Amino acid sequence: MQKFKRKVFYLGGFDPRGVRFYHHLYREQAARHAALTGDPIDVSARRAGPASSAIWTVENPAAGVETDYEYLRWEDLVGKVWVRNPLTLAWRSIATYVGHARFMQFKRMKRLRPGPVLTICYPPFLAVMIPLLFALIPALLLWTVLPFWAAALIGIGVSAAFSGKWLTKLVVPWLLRFTYYHHGLAARGPGEALDERLDLFARRIVAELDGPWDEILLVTHSAGTILGMSLMRRIFDLRGDRLPDHFAMVGLGQVVPVIALRTDARWYHADLKALADKHFRYVDLSYPPDGAAYFNVNPFLLEGEAHAARVDMLSPRFHLFYRPENHNKGWSNKYEAHFDYLRVGDSVSPVDFISLTAGPRRLDDAIAAFRAIP
Structure with missing residues (x-):
């Protein structure tokens, strides 16, 4: 039986974990799929691709399908702008939300989908309120038996010990990083490094359009859906209409x-x-x-x-x-x-x-x- 041959290009989101994480995730989910269907799916080791990419082969022999899966890498660029220091992140978030207040069409966004408006707006509120509450509540309770300065110091210590865990559980740091990065992306454009990477991806995809494939998919996820639109424009610029x-x-x-x-x-x-x-x-x-x-x-x-x-x-x-x-x-x-x-x-x-x-x-x-x- 002749194989059905598929080419997949995957462009992921704003995530520094990169190809090792996503290759492991794909293998894990392929095994889960195989367990549910009874049809084994073999996922090869990853190998370096020709365009800042990693490639692995996916074999589904029962279905007669072979997929050449190409992960388009930009996690190195994400890592360069991934703010790790919480104080730096807090300071940069101020400029981020000032920029959003000036330039984001929140009313139009709310008409499209109200949920993402809340997702954008709740992180700075929680980033202030959770540490404040973790400090204030124990400080006020202890103030009844301790001097104010001692109660305040203990409250600050409690906040430092526990607020970070709660903020992480509520995805606040990740959302602040995401919002900070995309504020800069909106205001200044991709920049030289990302521009070059998207050009490289476009040339790579165009090179495979006339390859021996029965189907070609460009799959984008999360922030990759933003870059995917710019990538599509570049593909058309190279390929024609x-x-x-x-x-x-x-x-x-x-x-x-x-x-x-x-x-x-x-x-x-x-x-x-x-x-x-x-x-x-x-x-x-x-x-x-x-x-x-x-x-x-x-x-x-x-x-x-x-x-x-x-x-x-x-x-x-x-x-x-x-x-x-x-x-x-x-x-x-x-x-x-x-x-x-x-x-x-x-x-x-x-x-x-x-x-x-x-x-x-x-x-x-x-x-x-x-x-x-x-």
Whole structure:
């Protein structure tokens, strides 16, 4: 039987963990998928790719599928701007939220999806209130039996010992870093290093468009959905106005409005406008309870009234494929819930990450099978 050959390019989000973490995650989820279906999936060791990338081969012999999976690396650039010192992060967050107050179209954002507005706004509030409460409550209680200075010092010590754990549990530091980085990205553009990296990725994808593939997917996740739009513009600049019919772009947990709704991000508005008349396939999978994602927000309509791309906007409906006790939900699980797009649930979905990248269905067939689920 002739193999179905798929090429996947994966562009991840703002995460310094990089390829080792994501290769391990893919192997783990492939094994989970195999356990649920009974069909083994073999994931090779990773090897260096030709364009700041890492490649591994995914074999699904029962389905006759072979996937060449290419992870587009930019974690080194993330690591250079990943603020580790909490005091530095707090100071930079002040400028970040001043910038958002000046340039972010919060009213429009709220009309699109109110959840992400809360996700952007709650971190600075909690970053102040949680340390303050951890210091103030024990200090006031101890002040009844100790001098004020002693009670205050103990309160500060209690806050230093416990507030960081709670802030981390509520994803505050990660969201502050994310917001700080994208404030700078909106205001100043990608910068020389990221510009060069996106150009490299575009050349690499264009080089494979006429390769021996039955399907080519550009899969973007989280902040990668923002960069994916700029990457698509560069692909069209290199390739011309039409891509092969077997190429498609998939956005997981899409966050494009984080930049597109900044009035100062004119460079990004130009990228979106440039895609308005381009013909290609785009599928958006964003989950309504994911407070970071913009479910049912078509990114191509943020800077225009029409588009030529063939677009599907879908929820992956994780609640149908997880048992309630295993379903990531609630404030303390926001970060993990945002990674469910890359996981397999307690039952297999036609559009879970392994099914899309290693399964036997083409993208449109997977979407049709998913839509048929009650």
